[in-house]
Amino acid sequence: MHLVDESPExxxxxxxxxxxxxxxxxxxxxxxxxAVVPEHVAPVVWFPKGRTRWPLSAVESTxxxxxxxxxxxxxxxxxxxRFATNIAVLVVAAMTAVGVLAxxxxxxxSLWWTLGAVIGGTLGHWS
Numbered sequence: 001m002h003l004v005d006e007s008p009e010x011x012x013x014x015x016x017x018x019x020x021x022x023x024x025x026x027x028x029x030x031x032x033x034x035a036v037v038p039e040h041v042a043p044v045v046w047f048p049k050g051r052t053r054w055p056l057s058a059v060e061s062t063x064x065x066x067x068x069x070x071x072x073x074x075x076x077x078x079x080x081x082r083f084a085t086n087i088a089v090l091v092v093a094a095m096t097a098v099g100v101l102a103x104x105x106x107x108x109x110s111l112w113w114t115l116g117a118v119i120g121g122t123l124g125h126w127s
Contacts (some may be wrong), residue, residue, distance in 0.1 A: 001002070065109045069116030072099075076096030076120025080127070 005013075056064065072095060079088040099114030 015113030048064055061109065065112030068109055069112040069119070072113045073120030073123070076117050077124040077127070080121075080124030085125070088124065089121070092124070096121070 075094045076116075079091040083091065095117035096114055099110050099117055102110035103114060111117065
């Protein structure tokens with residue numbers, strides 16, 4: 001490694017040259033995606049006008065998600081208590097499939113449902 005002795009003024013001059021060189025570099029325009037919708041297709045509106053997300057805070061969505069997981073788990077356990085093992089496995093598999101499909105469609109709180117269904121099915125099967 002080769003060390004170069006430079007005075008503080010030379011270092012500052014070099015830094016100013018680099019800053020000026022960076023200021024001269026043209027910056028790309030920000031990317032703005034454009035949605036192309038054929039005229040014969042009506043757009044699907046998922047949220048009311050002006051809304052961009054579900055009106056739940058992080059604490060509310062966590063609490064509601066945990067309640068949803070508890071309900072799914074209880075349904076999974078009850079399926080094994082009420083029905084034969086084969087039927088209960090099908091019920092829990094259907095509950096899990098619904099949760100996975102909902103998660104694929106990015107429906108809020110669907111992963112909580114899936115987690116509850118899997119845990120409830122596991123507890124019900126081995127209890």
